[in-house]
Amino acid sequence: MYRQDASELQKVITQAISLFGVPKLLVTDRGRMFEARSFVQWVSELGADLHYITPEMxxxxxxxxxxxxxxxxxxxxxxxxxxxxxxxxxxxxxxxxxxTKQKTTRASPISLMIGTEATTPVIRSLVRDVAVSNPMNNREALREVNRNRAAELLRKNQENQDSLVNQSRHPNKHLRR
Incomplete structure (x- = not known):
């Protein structure tokens, strides 16, 4: 972005929307351009919601x-x-x-999203194919298998991380009143 204002931000987000579609939720900090009336109204017209967070928290x-x-x-x-x-x-x-294939899921985000490893022009054509017509059943089935495997690997990783974090924790002491 050359200028940090709402109109420039809309251009950047429009490029992402053209590739991936309108998001349900935009999570942003409270920068001027994210709180500008024109930007908030534009996001609302798209049917998306805005959620503000504190940076670095x-x-x-x-x-x-x-x-x-x-x-x-x-x-x-x-x-x-x-x-x-x-x-x-x-x-x-x-x-x-x-x-890039992720360590935990053993799959790339684009593979989990559309069912193939791809680069930008191919991604656009595949997303267009999915939106306009029935995708190839094999690709769709493979994507679902990969998504299920990734979900299972994420669940196992979460359990492992929880057990590591909780190793040194002690149960709460209940005070009598």
Whole structure:
């Protein structure tokens, strides 16, 4: 983004919407451009909801927080060391993250979303195919199998992480009144 204002923000988000569709929820900080009346009204007209958070504060989803930290570090490298505009670099970083297989799920986010490993032009055509016509049954079945496997691996990882965190914790003491 060249200017940090609502109209420039709308352009950037419109590009994402053209690829992935309208989100149900946008989670943002309380930056001026996110609270601008024109932006809030535009998001409402799209049928999406806005949810404001405090920057750098963890909410409830540690995986998402970790993902955001990864994106921020990648943007710092692009903007700081390569002197690139972060808004011009974001699409490349998004592509890299979308096609990178994750350690826990053993699948890439794009594979779990549309059922194939792909790059930008192919993603657009596949998303268009899914929206316009019946997708190939094999791809859809494979995607569902991958999603189920990823959900199971995430559940197991959550249990492992919970057990590690809870090892040193002691039960609460109940006070008598």
């Amino acid at each position: 963890h909410n409830s989803n540690g995986q998402v927080e970790r993902y955001v930290r990864t994106v921020l570090k990648m943007l710092r490298v692009e903007a700081g060391h390569r002197n690139a505009s972060w808004s011009e670099s974001l699409w490349k970083l998004q592509l890299v993250l979308n096609i």
